[in-house]
Amino acid sequence: AQSVTQPDIHITVSEGASLELRCNYSYGATPYLFWYVQSPGQGLQLLLKYFSGDTLVQGIKGFEAEFKRSQSSFNLRKPSVHWSDAAEYFCAVGAQAGTASKLTFGTGTRLQVTL
Amino acid sequence: ETGVTQTPRHLVMGMTNKKSLKCEQHLGHNAMYWYKQSAKKPLELMFVYSLEERVENNSVPSRFSPECPNSSHLFLHLHTLQPEDSALYLCASSQGLAGDQETQYFGPGTRLLVL
Numbered sequence: 001a002q003s004v005t006q007p008d009i010h011i012t013v014s015e016g017a018s019l020e021l022r023c024n025y026s027y028g029a030t031p032y033l034f035w036y037v038q039s040p041g042q043g044l045q046l047l048l049k050y051f052s053g054d055t056l057v058q059g060i061k062g063f064e065a066e067f068k069r070s071q072s073s074f075n076l077r078k079p080s081v082h083w084s085d086a087a088e089y090f091c092a093v094g095a096q097a098g099t100a101s102k103l104t105f106g107t108g109t110r111l112q113v114t115l
Numbered sequence: 116e117t118g119v120t121q122t123p124r125h126l127v128m129g130m131t132n133k134k135s136l137k138c139e140q141h142l143g144h145n146a147m148y149w150y151k152q153s154a155k156k157p158l159e160l161m162f163v164y165s166l167e168e169r170v171e172n173n174s175v176p177s178r179f180s181p182e183c184p185n186s187s188h189l190f191l192h193l194h195t196l197q198p199e200d201s202a203l204y205l206c207a208s209s210q211g212l213a214g215d216q217e218t219q220y221f222g223p224g225t226r227l228l229v230l
Contacts (some may be wrong), residue, residue, distance in 0.1 A: 032215050041118070043205055043221035051216055066219040073219075089156065095162045098170040100146035101209060101217035105158040 002027040002093045006106035013081050014114050021076040021109050023065075032094035033074045034103065035065055040085045047089075050074060052053030061085070084115045118142045121206050127197065127228045131162035136225045138190040138206030145211030147169040148219060149181060152203040152213045164189060186211075196229045203227070 003004060003026045005114040032051055048059025055067040065076045086100055089109045092103040109115055120194045121142045128134050131189060149161040163171035164183040178200075180192040189206055209217040 028229060030125075034218070036221075041223070043121075043126045045219055045221070049218060085127065094217065096170075096214040098165045099214055100148075100163050100165040100211045101213075101215050102148075102160050102163055102171055103158075103219060104160075107155075107157045 002104045003096055004091050004093050004104055004106035006089075006091055006109050008109045009107070010110045010112065012112040012114060014082050016080050017110070019076075019078045019081045019085070021089050023074045023093075023106060023110070024050065024072050025074060025091070025094075026072065026091045028094050031074075034092045034094065035063070035066075035068065035074075035076050036090045036092065036105075037061075037087050038090065038108075044090065047076070051076075065111075080109065081102055081111075082115060083113045086111055116218050119206060119208055121204075121222040121225050123225060124223065125226045125228075127230065128193070130196060130198070131194075133192070133194040134183055135193065136204055136206075136227075138189040138191075138222055139207035140189075140206075140209055140220070140222075141150040142220060144220075146209045146217065147183060147186070148207040148209075149189065149191050150205040150207065152205055152224070153201075158205070161191075164224055169216050193227075196227075198229050201227055201229045 005024045035047040068093045121215045130132040134189045146165045182190040206222040209219045224225045
């Protein structure tokens, strides 16, 4: 069965500093990987996704993620964090459910941004 | 974003009550999902519907009863809940064509408190 591990429960960075959120996955086949962000009281918004091809994926809001098969990782990065990036970030791996999908999520990383 | 809407946004119910959560998607999708988000636990997939047919049921207690009358609407009927069922219930939808590659779009959630 697939699984996702986000080792960091909580991270604090200063505004303008760089950010890297870690994600490790376990999946038997080619993984389809996603990063979602959740602001307080809101649902989840897709930041980016990896299906195949280029291992460096660009997303919205200046985020990017790099797929490393050898390390079973899909870490999220941003060169310069803004205060509005404070939120909870979830990594997920997709599996098939008929013609639909089912996502397995990590426990999330809460990002705090200090001014 | 108004692609996926959920009502009510907040719900307080006693353990003997019966209530329903409603989800509506305006994206023309064919698959819909219910997730449960509890504090300090990963998002848990509860049910998957594809073309109004349930394709996944993740060992959810029978006090949760889903209903998908058409591809745009999804309900979660609740009865005789327990306090540990208090959580944020998230609805999502996807195209329902590409299996594990599907991107899921989430609603804002219903915050449920069971007293």
